[in-house]
Amino acid sequence: MTKETELRHRGWHSPMARDSSVGPQRTGQPLTLNAPFDDEVVQNDMKLFPYNIVNKDGKPYIKIEKDGESKFFSPEEISAMVLTKMKETAEAYLGKKIKDAVVTAPAYFNDAQRQATKDAGVIAGLNVVRIINEPTAAAIAYGLDKKGEEKNILVFDLGGGTLDVSVLAIDNSVFKVLATNGDTHLGGLDFDQRLMDYFIKMINKKHGKDISKDSGALGKLRKECERAKRVLSNQHQVRVEIESLFDGVDFSELLSRACFEELNSDLFKKTMALVKKALEDAGLEKHEIDEIVLVGGSTRIPKVQQLLKEFFDGKEPSKGVNPDEAVAHGAAIQGSVLSGEGGKDTKGIGTYVNSMFCFLSS
Known part of the structure; x- marks a missing residue:
């Protein structure tokens, strides 16, 4: 199996996120995969959705009205539609059929959510060969898995709608997630x-x-x-x-x-409170963090970088990787290893809200 790669940042994929006519409500908020309709997060998020969410067999479905007809779609089906389009785009670019994909998911995803992510890939006609944690993928993009020595890494992922803070330990290229924290409505x-x-x-x-x-x-x-x-x-x-x-x-x-x-001062301060909580959950002091990795376009904001540097007593975050593409880059590197190339040249990336796919062509 060979692999050709191209990094593409997608960001928010909801058509409503791109529709400037949508009103003041928050748009582009993803519907949680494999969560029951009465889940507290789903119920809270429903107030923010510009589209209709209904209870179908105890699960949240998106209701679409067209020409007097109602259609219902699960979050997995919506994900699969996007993946299908991405797969077609990648195939047109590569001139080859794509069967396999490497997927990344948030570190806090449970087994059911990871399975739902796999299911979306299957519906789209993809064989999901590996699911890796997003902070792990980001660390791989920065080459932190190649340095050999034991390290503690803080991954600060501030995107369009969410903040995820993860603390990882790496030893001999083996990653372990020590703690995760964040806010699904901060970005x-x-x-x-x-x-x-x-x-x-x-x-x-x-x-x-x-x-x-x-x-x-x-x-x-x-x-x-x-x-x-x-x-x-x-x-x-x-x-x-x-x-x-x-x-x-x-x-x-x-x-x-x-x-x-x-x-935005209170929101910026809140990001640092979540960093502090993640360190406490990991049982680490801030001086024990060896590397700080930035992910997500909102980490370009100077105030965010300043607060992080001050929090870690002057320690600079790692540089050299586009924060928009860090997770995708790491997924592509993992894909190249699995495909037998083992190199860092990366092409064939697609992303969708919580999940990142590295396509492998045969």
Whole structure:
């Protein structure tokens, strides 16, 4: 079996996450795999979904209405649809049929959730040859499995919607998860929302217009707030500009990095509290952490990097791997080993919310 690889970052895959007309509610939130309908997490998340979730045989299903007909899809079926499209895209690119895949899953996934992830692959026509933990894959991407000596690694994964903090121990290339912690509702979307709330209040004060129920205006504002957030990772200020935001009124305001940090200060502090809790659960002091690995696009935010460095008394996180691609990169390396190549050249990656797939062509 040979393997060709290409890293592709996908981020949030819900069509509604890409639909700028969706209102102020949180979009793109994934539905938990293999969880009962009455699960506390599912019930809480349902309040945030812009789509209909119903109880079918004790499990949550997504209800779609089209042409007067109702259709119901399980989370596994939705995952499989995305994987099928990814598989087709990879096959078109490689010019080969794909049968096998390496999958990554969050370290906190239980056996049932891992099986559900495998089932999604099977529905998509894939043989899932290996499931590895996402923090382990990230550590592999940084080459930490090749250094030989015993190490303690903290993986800080801050993405679009979730924060996962994992503490790993590695000895002779064998990884052990010592602790996991995090928040499934803390990430880039929340930082965007703080900016939106700030500008909604500003617009109301300056123009006497409440746009909080105007889906068109909110869509434009959400898109511009996300852009501004990204720019502020490299610049100290950015102009937020929206042509004809409402009633033909153009919107233009300067936003500073300091203002962005102040608006999100409690959320940034919360990330460090979760790091502290993960260390406590692992039974380690912060000076016992040998490597800090960053995963997820939101780790590019300077304030996040600053707080991590201060927490670990000046220790710098590992650099050199795109944080958006770290887990995918690690999955690809694992795939190349399983396919017999053993090298670090990586192609053929697809990602979907909680899961990452490295496709292996025969």
